[in-house]
Amino acid sequence: MAVLAAGLAGTMAQAEDAAFRFVWEGANGYEMRGAMSFDAALLGQEQVRARDLTCFEMQGRRDGAPVGRWALGMLDEETTWRLTFLPQSTSFAVFGPGHLMPQAWNMDGAGTDCGEGGFGFNIGNAAQDLCIDGRLVLASQVPPDRPFPAVRDDDVDFSADACMGPMLMSRLDLPR
Numbered sequence: 001m002a003v004l005a006a007g008l009a010g011t012m013a014q015a016e017d018a019a020f021r022f023v024w025e026g027a028n029g030y031e032m033r034g035a036m037s038f039d040a041a042l043l044g045q046e047q048v049r050a051r052d053l054t055c056f057e058m059q060g061r062r063d064g065a066p067v068g069r070w071a072l073g074m075l076d077e078e079t080t081w082r083l084t085f086l087p088q089s090t091s092f093a094v095f096g097p098g099h100l101m102p103q104a105w106n107m108d109g110a111g112t113d114c115g116e117g118g119f120g121f122n123i124g125n126a127a128q129d130l131c132i133d134g135r136l137v138l139a140s141q142v143p144p145d146r147p148f149p150a151v152r153d154d155d156v157d158f159s160a161d162a163c164m165g166p167m168l169m170s171r172l173d174l175p176r
Contacts, residue, residue, distance in 0.1 A: 034058030068119025073161030095144035111136025
């Protein structure tokens with residue numbers, strides 16, 4: 001029973017991981033908060049990408065009321081998933097030379113693929129904005145080149161679905 005309870009509780013980033021919290025403030029009362037972690041050895045790299053993350057989650061609000069949530073455990077082969085973090089400046093890449101669409105978190109550039117009941121975030125050439133319930137939320141938009149900082153916090157308590165677990169080898173179709 002204790003093992004089951006531990007599996008359902010929040011998850012701390014692993015000891016060798018670096019964790020960060022972030023808050024994005026959109027227009028018209030929209031806000032997105034989240035956290036992520038990755039191997040601390042990557043802190044010296046120029047960029048950390050989506051594939052490097054061990055944990056990730058985000059929650060959206062409008063005027064304080066929840067509007068959606070997405071976590072790394074929800075990732076599947078149809079999810080739009082692009083993340084570019086700049087560890088040297090502890091910020092996410094925003095639109096500019098070399099970063100035409102640096103962030104696509106369960107949301108494509110059209111803002112329509114977060115799915116029914118879904119939630120997503122995007123930074124592209126037009127704006128930084130949200131997708132809620134499969135629709136682009138124009139009212140959330142802010143300029144595409146606005147800085148998006150993060151804060152190091154190695155004490156983040158991640159939700160159970162925010163972290164990627166070990167691969168289940170039995171589900172792989174391996175050649176014989």
